[in-house]
Amino acid sequence: MHDKVVIAKRIFIKAAWQFYDDHGETVDPRIFVLLNTIHESGKLTKAADKMGMSYRHVWNILKKWTDFFGSELVELQKGKGAILTPLGEKLLWAEQLVNARFEPQLISLASELNLEIHRNLTFKEPLLKIAASHGYAVALLPEYTNKFKLSLQYRTTEEALKALSNRECDIAAFHLPTEIVNPHLIEIHNKYFKANTYKVIRFVTRTQGLMLQRNNPKGITGVQDLLGKGIKFINRQETSGTRLLIDELFKRAKVNTTEIAGFEDVEFTHSAIAAYVASGMADAGIGVETAARHFGLDFLPLTTENYVLVCHQKSLKKFAVQQLIAELKTEKFQNAVLGLAGYKPFHCGEVIDLEDILPW
Incomplete structure (x- = not known):
């Protein structure tokens, strides 16, 4: 029976x-x-x-x-x-x-x-565990898992890398800067990555920038303008990858963050930052374009990032991983990504060495 x-x-x-x-x-x-x-x-x-x-x-x-x-x-x-x-x-x-x-x-x-x-x-069903930094594109994945079961857990970048290193997940998903690199981010990656051990499944690129109130009533044109009187900023929490980007952006622009009103006030997602600005409680925040457009905000691009999926090289042989890669390459999935403002399926599904994508 x-x-x-x-x-x-x-x-x-x-x-x-x-x-x-x-x-x-x-x-x-x-x-x-x-x-x-x-x-x-x-x-x-x-x-x-x-x-x-x-x-x-x-x-x-x-x-x-x-x-x-x-x-x-x-x-x-x-x-x-x-x-x-x-x-x-x-x-x-x-x-x-x-x-x-x-x-x-x-x-x-x-x-x-x-x-x-x-x-x-x-x-x-075959199971795939992903520990991911929260993002709009990775949130699409549960809709493309007909041949395997997906366990998607949102974690900070370091938590995701730690889970991958400890074999608590199959894939760590997080964003890497293409040009603006924070030294602390390098330390985090060097702490968990071993040479010739991990592979990158290329996923998407996304645009990060200033989210501003509709029609930009304060006339903000860059991060330097956040020092202006009467301008309030809303920040991301210190454990987030976007916060590392924010700190580096201000450092390179030689902006004294102690003089930015609201710099110590934080929210925990791109959507929460956008909602905070849209409510009028802040004039500006930094996040992805998708969140800004969703809440009807103006958006000033600052930089792009690669959002990648990283796994142990042996994990590439798993059925669920192979099925995920196949789904990423479909026109249906890539069109869904293109529907997200500021996102592009850049070489989506291509497998490369980790060392080939690190910007340092």
């Missing part, structure tokens, strides 16, 4: 907000869809269409939220449509910022749950 073959479905996790007051009263969480549509279109009718509700129903949701907070979230202007009040804007950007901030942790947790499900199945 044969065991029953069971193929596991993928589990996803999405954060949800629940508001309640000291009396335990709650309100409809669909307010965020409503606020976002009004922010983008300026029309309550379009919000009703998007939510599949009548205008009256949407209006009642809005009224309940107004009563809940004791303050208006939306201002209706005769002949001009609708705009968000300051409270409405704050609520909308708070939701987007929190989602952006915790997205990597939620994806990693979902990956752990999927891995546990996989371990308890009678039939086990």
